[in-house]
Amino acid sequence: MTSPLFAVATDGGLDAFEGLSNNVPVAPFSLNFGTKTYRMNELTREELYRELQTNPVHPTSSQPTPQDWAQAERAASGDGLPVLALTISSGLSGSRNAAEQARALVPELPVTIHDTRTLSAAQAFQVHAAVTAAQRGETLETALDWVRRTHEETELYFTIETLEYLRRGGRIGRVQATLGGLLNLKPVITVDKQAGIYTNVGRARSYRGAIDAVAAQVTSRYGEGTPLRVGLLYGSVREDADALLAALQARHPLVWVGMTGVNPVLNVHTGPRALGVAAAPGRWVWER
Known part of the structure; x- marks a missing residue:
């Protein structure tokens, strides 16, 4: 197997598919019901629907923190590989800003941040393109080309x-x-x-x-x-x-x-x- 030249991380804007290469470290969003906060992986969809039906407080979401991004990037990098960080659209969330701030927390890692300008399943397609490039030993530049063409x-x-x-x-x-x-x-x-x-x-x-x-x-x-x-x-x-x-x-x-x-x-x-x-x-x- 070809050794990858970079690693991939993304954020909680992703809706992952089993049939795609979407298993990458994720900087999670959080859900807030008043003073109660859940990380997105701490609440199932069924539990969310119950909360929406019974909780008088309408929930809000919080973008990943810079620390969340730093943790995801370290997990992706492993032994120090450069990281390609794919974010939910900056028009919908401040996650990209948090990823930018996370650079100061991982000075040892070269991090390239790419705004997918989308979310959910379309973000999953771009993550799949990036991971496929990494798995094939392609360069980061090739990965970004595949990601951009996939977006278009x-x-x-x-x-x-x-x-x-x-x-x-x-x-x-x-x-x-x-x-x-x-x-x-x-x-x-x-x-x-x-x-x-x-x-x-x-x-x-x-x-x-x-x-x-x-x-x-x-x-x-x-x-x-x-x-x-x-x-x-x-x-x-x-x-x-x-x-x-x-x-x-x-x-x-x-x-x-x-x-x-x-x-x-x-x-x-x-x-x-x-x-x-x-x-x-x-x-x-x-x-x-």
């Missing part, structure tokens, strides 16, 4: 049952501006590739209609019949992802499919019932 061709779309959680978390921005006061509509949301913030690209009057609208966005972006890789995400209802998968299979050959639950920190901002997909065309960039 990958879209993340999701829908939610209610805008209330985005509103409470202060992340509704362009989505609210687009939908106006029609809060009963189900939005289809993406992440702007340049700004790295949420923006609305569609709407539906029912949740089932929103699932179909997500599938339609994917087909509109890539063209019907285009082979795709898809990473599906679900909140409290696993069957939503099955419905989206069936809609995509009716329009596209799928060359890779993964499915995972939205992590508790991200689920705080979407609300329990959420559905999403990261999609990209054809094979991985290094397989072409």
